[in-house]
Amino acid sequence: MSDVKILAIESSCDETAAAVIVNGREVKSNVIYSQIDLHTLYGGVVPEIASRKHIEKVNQVIRQALSDAELTLDDLDAIAVTYGPGLVGALLVGVGAAKAIAFAKNIPLVGVHHIEGHISANYIENPDLKPPFMCLVASGGHSHIVKVVDYGEYEIIGRTRDDAAGEAFDKVARAIGLGYPGGPKVDKLAREGNPDAIDFPRCVIDGAPYDFSFSGLKSAVLNYLNHCEMKNIEVNRADVAASFQKAVIDVLTEHLIQAAKDHGCENIALAGGVAANSGLRENLRARSEAEGLKFYHPSNIFCTDNAAMIGVAGYHEFVKGTRHGYDLNAIPNLKIGSRI
Ligand code: KG4
Ligand code: ZN
Numbered sequence: 001m002s003d004v005k006i007l008a009i010e011s012s013c014d015e016t017a018a019a020v021i022v023n024g025r026e027v028k029s030n031v032i033y034s035q036i037d038l039h040t041l042y043g044g045v046v047p048e049i050a051s052r053k054h055i056e057k058v059n060q061v062i063r064q065a066l067s068d069a070e071l072t073l074d075d076l077d078a079i080a081v082t083y084g085p086g087l088v089g090a091l092l093v094g095v096g097a098a099k100a101i102a103f104a105k106n107i108p109l110v111g112v113h114h115i116e117g118h119i120s121a122n123y124i125e126n127p128d129l130k131p132p133f134m135c136l137v138a139s140g141g142h143s144h145i146v147k148v149v150d151y152g153e154y155e156i157i158g159r160t161r162d163d164a165a166g167e168a169f170d171k172v173a174r175a176i177g178l179g180y181p182g183g184p185k186v187d188k189l190a191r192e193g194n195p196d197a198i199d200f201p202r203c204v205i206d207g208a209p210y211d212f213s214f215s216g217l218k219s220a221v222l223n224y225l226n227h228c229e230m231k232n233i234e235v236n237r238a239d240v241a242a243s244f245q246k247a248v249i250d251v252l253t254e255h256l257i258q259a260a261k262d263h264g265c266e267n268i269a270l271a272g273g274v275a276a277n278s279g280l281r282e283n284l285r286a287r288s289e290a291e292g293l294k295f296y297h298p299s300n301i302f303c304t305d306n307a308a309m310i311g312v313a314g315y316h317e318f319v320k321g322t323r324h325g326y327d328l329n330a331i332p333n334l335k336i337g338s339r340i
Contacts, residue, residue, distance in 0.1 A: 003022050003023055004022065004023055004024070004077045004078070004315060004318065004319070005020060005021075005022050005028075005071065005075055005076050005077050006020070006021050006022075006076065006077060006078050006079070006080050006110075006311045006314050006315055006318065007019075007020055007062070007065065007066065007073075007076050007078075007079050007080070007101070007311070008020075008021060008079075008080040008081070008112070008307040008308065008310040008311030008314055009058070009062065009079070009080070009081045009082070009094040009097055009098050009307055009310070010081075010082045010094060010114075010117070010305060010306060010307040010309075010310045011054045011058065011082065011086075011090050011091060011093045011094030012082045012084070012085070012086025012087065012090055012091050012094070012114045012305065013045060013050065013086055013087060013090060013140070013141075013305060014034065014035040014036060014038075014039055014045045014050050014090075014305075015032050015033065015034050015035065015304070015305040015306070016032075016033040016035070016053065016054045016057040016058055016061050016093075016094075017030075017031060017032045017033070017061060017305065017306050017307035017310075018031050018058075018061045018062045018064070018065035018066075018307050019031065019065055019306065019307035019308040019310070019311050020065055020066065020068075020069035020071060020076075020311070021308060021311030021312055021314075021315060023315065024123065024311075024312050024315030024316060024319075025123055025124060025127065025312065027124060027308045027311075028068070028069035028070075028071070029064070029065045029066070029067075029068030029069040030065070030301070030306055030307065030308040031061050031064045031065045031068065031307070032061075032301075032305070032306055032307070033057045033060075033061050035049075035050060035053050036180075036181060038053060039180065040179060040180050043174060043179070043180050044170070044180055045087070047087045047089055047090065048089065050087055050089070050090045051087070051089035051090050051092070051093060054090055054093035054094070055093050058093055058094065058097045059097070062097065062101075065307070073101060073104075073105050074105070076101075076105065076107055077107065077108075077318075078107055078108040078109070078110055078314065078318050079098045079101050079102045079107060079108070079109050079110065080098075080110045080111075080112050080310050080311055080313070080314025080315070080317070080318070081094050081095055081097075081098035081109070081110075081111060081112065081310070081314075081328075082094055082095075082111075082112055082113075082114045082117060082310050083095050083111040083112070083113075083324075083328055083329070083330055083331055083334065084113065084114065084330060084331035084332055084333065084334025085113075085114055085115070085141065085142075085331070085332055085333055085334045086114055086141075086330075086332060087332065088330050088332040091330035091331075091332065092330045095111075095328055095329070095330050098328075099326055099328060102326075103326060108318065108323050109323065109324045109325070109326070109328060110314045110317050110318050110322055110323065110324060111322075111324040111328050112310045112313045112314045112317065113313070113334055113336060113337075113338075114310075114334075115137055115139075115142055115144070115146075115271075115272075115336050116152070116154065116313045116336065116337075117309040117310040117312070117313045117314075118137055118139065118271040118272045118275075118303075118309055119135050119137060119146060119148060119154070119269070119271045119313070120309050120312040120313035120316065121271060121298040121302040121303065121306070121308070121309035121312065122135070122269045122270075122271060122296050122297070122298055123312050124298060124302055124308060124309070124312060125298060125299060125302070126296045129267065129269065129296050131148045131149060131150045131151060131153070132147065132148060132149055132150070132265055132267075133147075133148050133260075133265055133266075133267035133268060133269050133296070134146075134147055134148075134157070134256060134259050134260040134263060134265040134267070134268050134269070135147075135148055135268070135269040135270070135271055136252055136255075136256040136268070136269070136270050136271070136275075137271045137272045138164070138165040138166060138252060138270075138271075138272045138273070138274035138275060138280075139164060139165075139166050139271075139272030139273045139274060140164060140166035140167055140170065140181075140273055141164050141166070141167070142160075142164050142272060143159065143160035143164045143165045143166075143212050143214070143252075143274075144156055144157075144158065144159050144160075144336070145157040145158035145159075145210045145255060145256055145259045146336065147259075147263055147265065148269075151316040151320070152313070152316045152317055152320055152322075153337070154336050154337040155337070156336060156337070157210050157259045157263065158208070158209075158210025158211045158212065158255055158259060159211055159212070160211070160212040160213065160214065161205065161211055161212065161213045162213050162214060162215040163213075163214040163215050163218060164214070165212070165214060165248055165252060165274045166183055166272070166273050166274045167214070168214040168215075168217060168218050168244075168248060169182045169183040169186050169245075169248070169274065170182035170183065171218050172186060172218060172221050172240075172241075172244050173185050173186050175221060175222055175225055176225070176235070176237045176240055176241065177237070178237075178241075181273075183273060183274060183276070183277065184276070186241045186244070186245055187245070187276075187277050187278055187279065189237060189238050189241040189242075190238070190241040190242040190244075190245040190246075190279060191242075191278070191279075192238040192242075193236065193237075193238030193239040193240070193241050193242030193243070194238075194239050194242055194243070195242040195243055195245070195246035195279075196243070196246075197236065197239035197240075197242065197243050198224060198239060198240060198243040198244075199243075200217055200220050200221065200224075200243050200244055200246075200247040201216055201217055201220055201247065202217075202247055202250050202251050203216050203217060203251065204251075209255065209258060209259075210255050210258065210259045211255075212251060212252070212255065214248065217244070217247050217248065221240065221244050224240070225240070245277070245279050246279070248280075249277070249279050249280045249283050250283075252274075252280060253280070253283050253284050253287050254287075256268055256284070257287055257288065257291055257293065260291075260293055261291065261293075265293075266292075266293060266294060267293065267294045267295075267296065268284070268288055268293050268294070268295050268296070269295070269296040269297065270284065270295075270296070270297040270298075270303075271297075271298070271303070272303065273303060273304045273305070275297055275298065275303040276300045276303040276304060281297055284297075
């Protein structure tokens with residue numbers, strides 16, 4: 001079979017991204033226009049602003065991805081695009097652009113689930129990684145433990161009951177005055193603090209050993225800060241960051257390891273923006289070694305939102321025969337593993 005060249009587009013949140021992927025693993029180009037600076041002014045993503053910026057940038061980003069890959073639209077075998085979950089107005093920009101190219105060039109259109117994209121980022125730099133494996137997906141909107149049964153086949157083993165892990169990072173960062181996006185800033189500051197300085201709670205849910213809850217932890221951090229303010233105690237922000245981060249990491253790590261062991265998976269992987277967290281990776285590396293499991297994660301650039309991961313997931317859908325029509329719509333709450 002000749003090479004399969006896929007142009008992928010991602011616009012579900014605050015990154016406008018396009019990439020060219022060959023045969024599901026080789027990243028020919030990976031262009032990301034991040035809107036972070038724009039949203040930082042408001043302390044979080046403003047959906048209306050995100051959509052407007054996507055429409056402004058999408059064609060430039062696509063053109064750049066093709067030129068970096070030294071290809072034209074005529075060389076493509078398919079177009080992959082994120083169609084959910086995410087911000088509806090933001091998703092629509094990528095979906096519209098993908099449909100236009102698919103129609104103009106008469107090539108297949110493949111809609112991709114954003115989280116399935118995050119999981120598939122693990123294949124890019126780990127040629128030996130193959131399903132089945134247990135994957136922790138932790139991003140700004142999701143915290144799931146997913147069993148990757150086969151390429152494109154997923155089983156949700158655990159989920160958050162309230163806040164996503166990344167959301168907790170962002171809220172705590174705001175509370176200690178670090179600003180948006182919080183994850184990388186907490187990660188950096190935590191390295192200067194003592195993770196055992198403050199005993200924040202590790203929430204376990206009765207009867208649901210793989211589920212998460214981070215709202216109690218978030219409240220505990222806010223209560224600690226209020227208490228310090230009322231008693232005029234100086235807050236050591238690095239200790240708060242380190243202790244909070246350790247509480248999140250402990251729960252994410254232990255639930256993932258337990259799920260892998262209980263389901264007979266020898267391989268574990270990380271996905272989503274929080275997968276870029278250095279403390280989480282160190283902890284998982286050590287714990288997986290102790291448990292005799294093999295641990296995989298993508299590089300930082302493939303952890304946070306990008307289109308390369310969408311191209312990889314899109315490739316596996318493409319070879320399975322998934323094709324979407326010109327009526328493909330954005331689905332803000334698209335469920336993992338669903339086929340619409
Ligand atoms: O996957 P992503 O780029 O977008 C979503 O699909 O949500 O994830 C963004 C989230 C944000 O909440 C951000 O604070 C968090 O990932 N994040 C991190 C780190 N880098 C990004 N959290 C902890 N440590 C990091 N180094
Ligand atoms: Zn994401």
